[in-house]
Structures are given as C-alpha cells and as structure tokens.
Amino acid sequence: MRKQFAATLAATMAVSAGLMGAAPAAAAQDGNPGPWEMPDVRGEILQRAIDSVLDVTGDVDLDLELRNRKDVREVINYTNWEVCAQAPRGGQNISPKAKRVILVVRRPNTRGC
Numbered sequence: 001m002r003k004q005f006a007a008t009l010a011a012t013m014a015v016s017a018g019l020m021g022a023a024p025a026a027a028a029q030d031g032n033p034g035p036w037e038m039p040d041v042r043g044e045i046l047q048r049a050i051d052s053v054l055d056v057t058g059d060v061d062l063d064l065e066l067r068n069r070k071d072v073r074e075v076i077n078y079t080n081w082e083v084c085a086q087a088p089r090g091g092q093n094i095s096p097k098a099k100r101v102i103l104v105v106r107r108p109n110t111r112g113c
Helices: 025-030 046-057
Strands: 004-009 015-020 063-068 082-087 100-106
Touching: 046 063, 046 082, 046 100
Parallel strands: 063 100
Antiparallel strands: 004 015, 015 063, 082 100
C-alpha cells in the first residue's frame, strides 16, 4: 500500500512508469527533489530493485526502462527476473531533470547480461 506502480510494457521492452508514494524526508525538507543517489541493484530480483529505487526517489514520475537482452520474453512478473546491469551505476546520481533509470534484466540462473 505504500507505493502504487503502474507500468506499460512497450514492444522495445521499455516500461514507462508513473510512481506514487511517500517522498523521502530530505526531499520534503528542502522542497527540491533530487538528485537522488542510485542504489546498486545488480544481482537483485527485479521487484526488490524497483522498490529500492522507489525508496530513494519517492513520488517522482520516474522514466523506468526495463531491457531484456537475453531473449524475447516479456517482463511481466517482476519477481521472475534479476537485474544484471543498470544505468546510472550504483552510487551515481539519478538526474532530477531526466529522471531516467534503466535496468537490464535476465532470468535467474542464466549467464550473461
């Protein structure tokens, strides 16, 4: 109930998401959200990775793109995928202007990214 995540899956495996939730305390205090430090989510289950990003960005409309480079299967159930690469990298800032995060995913227990 703390966050509502609505996603539209495009043919390019991109997901544009409108995200709603509680804003982080730092953003609420100074009234100027961002930049946000991107958590390192490589190796995490996709749903947990998305939750980690949302914990940092709060209620910002984030441009979240999912890329599946291993095969043509659609990314539907976020608990059945694992993050193998990300942009920005962990520790880098998520741009408050672009608000874009890219997560490259694969099925768990597969090789490569």
